[in-house]
Amino acid sequence: xxxxxxxxxxxxxxxxxxxxxxxxxxxxxGKCNNPYGHGHNYVLEVTVRGAxxxxxxxxxxxxxxxxxxxxxxxxxxxxxxLNEQVPELAGLVPTTEVVSAVIHARLDAGWPKDWPAxxxxxxxxxxxxxxxxxxxxx
Amino acid sequence: xxxxxxxxxxxxxxxxxxxxxxxxxxxxxGKCNNPYGHGHNYVLEVTVRGAxxxxxxxxxxxxxxxxxxxxxxxxxxxxxxLNEQVPELAGLVPTTEVVSAVIHARLDAGWPKDWPAxxxxxxxxxxxxxxxxxxxxx
Amino acid sequence: xxxxxxxxxxxxxxxxxxxxxxxxxxxxxGKCNNPYGHGHNYVLEVTVRGAxxxxxxxxxxxxxxxxxxxxxxxxxxxxxxLNEQVPELAGLVPTTEVVSAVIHARLDAGWPKDWPAxxxxxxxxxxxxxxxxxxxxx
Amino acid sequence: xxxxxxxxxxxxxxxxxxxxxxxxxxxxxGKCNNPYGHGHNYVLEVTVRGAxxxxxxxxxxxxxxxxxxxxxxxxxxxxxxLNEQVPELAGLVPTTEVVSAVIHARLDAGWPKDWPAxxxxxxxxxxxxxxxxxxxxx
Amino acid sequence: xxxxxxxxxxxxxxxxxxxxxxxxxxxxxGKCNNPYGHGHNYVLEVTVRGAxxxxxxxxxxxxxxxxxxxxxxxxxxxxxxLNEQVPELAGLVPTTEVVSAVIHARLDAGWPKDWPAxxxxxxxxxxxxxxxxxxxxx
Amino acid sequence: xxxxxxxxxxxxxxxxxxxxxxxxxxxxxGKCNNPYGHGHNYVLEVTVRGAxxxxxxxxxxxxxxxxxxxxxxxxxxxxxxLNEQVPELAGLVPTTEVVSAVIHARLDAGWPKDWPAxxxxxxxxxxxxxxxxxxxxx
Numbered sequence: 025x026x027x028x029x030x031x032x033x034x035x036x037x038x039x040x041x042x043x044x045x046x047x048x049x050x051x052x053x054g055k056c057n058n059p060y061g062h063g064h065n066y067v068l069e070v071t072v073r074g075a076x077x078x079x080x081x082x083x084x085x086x087x088x089x090x091x092x093x094x095x096x097x098x099x100x101x102x103x104x105x106l107n108e109q110v111p112e113l114a115g116l117v118p119t120t121e122v123v124s125a126v127i128h129a130r131l132d133a134g135w136p137k138d139w140p141a142x143x144x145x146x147x148x149x150x151x152x153x154x155x156x157x158x159x160x161x162x
Numbered sequence: 163x164x165x166x167x168x169x170x171x172x173x174x175x176x177x178x179x180x181x182x183x184x185x186x187x188x189x190x191x192g193k194c195n196n197p198y199g200h201g202h203n204y205v206l207e208v209t210v211r212g213a214x215x216x217x218x219x220x221x222x223x224x225x226x227x228x229x230x231x232x233x234x235x236x237x238x239x240x241x242x243x244l245n246e247q248v249p250e251l252a253g254l255v256p257t258t259e260v261v262s263a264v265i266h267a268r269l270d271a272g273w274p275k276d277w278p279a280x281x282x283x284x285x286x287x288x289x290x291x292x293x294x295x296x297x298x299x300x
Numbered sequence: 301x302x303x304x305x306x307x308x309x310x311x312x313x314x315x316x317x318x319x320x321x322x323x324x325x326x327x328x329x330g331k332c333n334n335p336y337g338h339g340h341n342y343v344l345e346v347t348v349r350g351a352x353x354x355x356x357x358x359x360x361x362x363x364x365x366x367x368x369x370x371x372x373x374x375x376x377x378x379x380x381x382l383n384e385q386v387p388e389l390a391g392l393v394p395t396t397e398v399v400s401a402v403i404h405a406r407l408d409a410g411w412p413k414d415w416p417a418x419x420x421x422x423x424x425x426x427x428x429x430x431x432x433x434x435x436x437x438x
Numbered sequence: 439x440x441x442x443x444x445x446x447x448x449x450x451x452x453x454x455x456x457x458x459x460x461x462x463x464x465x466x467x468g469k470c471n472n473p474y475g476h477g478h479n480y481v482l483e484v485t486v487r488g489a490x491x492x493x494x495x496x497x498x499x500x501x502x503x504x505x506x507x508x509x510x511x512x513x514x515x516x517x518x519x520l521n522e523q524v525p526e527l528a529g530l531v532p533t534t535e536v537v538s539a540v541i542h543a544r545l546d547a548g549w550p551k552d553w554p555a556x557x558x559x560x561x562x563x564x565x566x567x568x569x570x571x572x573x574x575x576x
Numbered sequence: 577x578x579x580x581x582x583x584x585x586x587x588x589x590x591x592x593x594x595x596x597x598x599x600x601x602x603x604x605x606g607k608c609n610n611p612y613g614h615g616h617n618y619v620l621e622v623t624v625r626g627a628x629x630x631x632x633x634x635x636x637x638x639x640x641x642x643x644x645x646x647x648x649x650x651x652x653x654x655x656x657x658l659n660e661q662v663p664e665l666a667g668l669v670p671t672t673e674v675v676s677a678v679i680h681a682r683l684d685a686g687w688p689k690d691w692p693a694x695x696x697x698x699x700x701x702x703x704x705x706x707x708x709x710x711x712x713x714x
Numbered sequence: 715x716x717x718x719x720x721x722x723x724x725x726x727x728x729x730x731x732x733x734x735x736x737x738x739x740x741x742x743x744g745k746c747n748n749p750y751g752h753g754h755n756y757v758l759e760v761t762v763r764g765a766x767x768x769x770x771x772x773x774x775x776x777x778x779x780x781x782x783x784x785x786x787x788x789x790x791x792x793x794x795x796l797n798e799q800v801p802e803l804a805g806l807v808p809t810t811e812v813v814s815a816v817i818h819a820r821l822d823a824g825w826p827k828d829w830p831a832x833x834x835x836x837x838x839x840x841x842x843x844x845x846x847x848x849x850x851x852x
Contacts, residue, residue, distance in 0.1 A: 030290035036450035036477035060519030063450035063477005081255035105474030117771035168842035174312035174339035198381030201312035201339005219807035243336030357531035393633035495669035588726035588753035612795030615726035615753005657750030
């Protein structure tokens with residue numbers, strides 16, 4: 025059984041790598057390299073996987089899950105500049121691939137041992153750009 | 163090849179377990195424990211998995227699938243109270259986890275032997291709460 | 301300039317009029333007359349109409365509007381039974397027409413005199429059923 | 439007859455008025471006052487109103503409309519910082535109210551005399567925040 | 577009070593006017609002039625405007641409205657070729673402007689005298705192309 | 715890490731198999747067998763699976779992916795009749811199962827060796843009919 029919860033946050037970012045020349049940055053990121061940045065309404069989906077509790081009929085305690093995701097991610101990313109204001113993204117290029125991987129790693133690191141497994145993190149950057157990190161089960 | 167069909171039904175429910183004290187019910191289900199119940203527009207997705215028929219170009223016969231799902235689930239859940247009016251949910255707490263598992267079990271039990279496999283049942287309780295039961299392939 | 305904010309609440313209801321016979325209730329409301337009730341995820345849109353404030357660039361103070369609508373409507377309708385638990389609907393048939401009209405009347409009655417005008421209340425009962433009350437400007 | 443076309447652009451902004459104190463800015467704009475800015479995926483709807491051409495069956499020439507809106511707005515707002523990189527917004531607080539009014543004014547000013555009337559500009563800042571400017575017909 | 581119901585139908589069409597030269601057809605309709613046609617999933621919204629009935633709490637009898645719209649429009653347009661198989665479109669260029677106007681006219685002509693008023697017909701040709709016919713109230 | 719991009723095209727088709735009798739065609743395809751055809755707005759999702767590039771923070775080069783999918787599929791299917799105008803569908807019944815499989819095969823055949831893997835092709839024929847081809851990893 026999988027349970028998915030959707031959250032959202034609005035943030036700005038600029039795609040620019042100090043390891044690339046100006047021409048390479050332009051070729052790689054195009055208009056996303058604009059020095060003044062741009063922004064998105066991100067939708068974050070967190071999926072947990074586990075058995076249904078026989079007593080409560082629930083897979084996860086939703087208020088606890090919401091508190092955890094809100095505290096770790098939403099309240100720290102919402103209405104922020106991802107290049108400048110999120111410590112775990114410092115020095116990284118905040119593509120949504122990187123943002124997804126960093127969010128997955130942060131949730132995974134703090135994930136309580138007795139919770140059902142973190143199955144997947146998915147981010148919708150726009151309606152047409154969707155990124156997904158699935159936890160390696162090996 | 164997977165084919166997913168979407169159905170919908172509107173129903174009411176109350177989350178309450180007789181095995182829990184009043185305080186535990188409140189702590190577990192919060193406002194969903196309201197004795198008068200509340201309701202949702204549920205979206206039900208049924209996914210089948212199989213090969214494309216070389217003659218017809220179809221994975222499944224859609225009218226047959228629709229008839230089966232409508233007869234077994236939609237017509238029996240739509241505009242009903244899930245606590246009181248759906249026999250297979252009697253005595254269970256109708257969380258959407260339980261509803262998903264019960265719907266999956268009912269479809270699986272009646273699933274014709276010569277149809278492509280039932281791959282997944284997914285229910286959207288709201289736009290932000292999504293539940294999924296995948297058939298164990300072991 | 302119009303500004304629309306969307307809110308949502310989940311509730312159950314039963315359509316039944318004591319002024320109608322059982323046969324008339326059935327003919328009028330069909331499966332919505334089910335005595336155990338059913339429910340929906342309602343989406344409530346509140347539209348205000350006014351000029352843009354030259355200093356702040358805003359038509360309305362959104363936190364104040366959100367507080368008002370949440371206190372008057374959302375917190376009182378969400379996860380409730382509309383027949384039994386909302387005083388202003390007592391004795392009425394809680395069709396979404398009636399619910400829309402009652403919500404509009406309640407917002408209008410408590411609407412602060414110095415706010416931009418309440419322009420419209422719209423409720424989505426389902427994706428395909430939409431109800432709208434526009435304030436008479438005469 | 440009205441015809442509406444939807445466009446979209448992603449941009450960043452910061453809500454801050456130099457005419458307000460720091461405390462007033464914070465009270466008015468909250469987290470939208472974050473000095474590093476944040477961003478959105480904006481959806482822009484442009485509505486024209488006119489008669490159907492008897493020969494072509496069209497109200498407007500869509501390629502011409504698309505070219506006009508893209509050149510005047512989308513290409514100049516997409517992936518930009520609204521505070522710094524859009525000349526007509528310079529010195530204004532780029533609330534979506536102001537952005538809507540400025541976009542409406544710019545489209546109206548350049549609108550070809552022989553086109554069907556510009557009826558309405560509507561912007562979705564998020565799924566739940568919608569702004570609309572209707573041309574005064576008086 | 578306005579009530580809107582949504583219906584849908586899938587159909588094919590080709591935009592071509594016999595009154596235009598081949599070059600003019602190409603310039604006016606572009607790829608929509610493809611002689612083999614193309615198609616869309618159309619969404620049809622029908623809005624009625626009236627008072628809430630004091631006895632039933634309804635603006636309109638929905639089953640009657642659904643029967644009327646299905647019989648007059650949906651069953652006759654769904655899975656059809658609009659150029660060839662819909663008599664009232666014969667000889668017309670089936671742009672969605674024309675289709676909207678013809679559907680409005682047909683609903684209006686057959687609209688029962690004792691029903692609440694037909695307020696508006698709106699068609700979504702795609703997610704980004706929306707057409708609307710409002711009944712002239714003069 | 716998976717990255718999904720959404721594309722769309724509008725096309726017409728007719729479901730008819732020369733290997734079936736008229737009665738069998740009618741029984742199998744129902745109103746989709748209409749000789750004049752009908753049409754849909756198809757949404758095409760292409761998913762790639764790979765590691766995030768350490769230098770650029772990207773899984774795939776989006777402009778290259780967009781060019782490839784647009785050139786191979788979108789520009790060749792959009793505003794076309796799938797029975798008559800798409801060579802790789804010639805002689806096949808263009809059900810969306812077949813269309814999905816053919817699109818997957820074509821993308822797979824031309825997929826550059828040094829790109830991240832093609833993980834999945836999914837097509838939404840309508841909001842309620844979804845088809846998915848996953849590459850066999852064996």
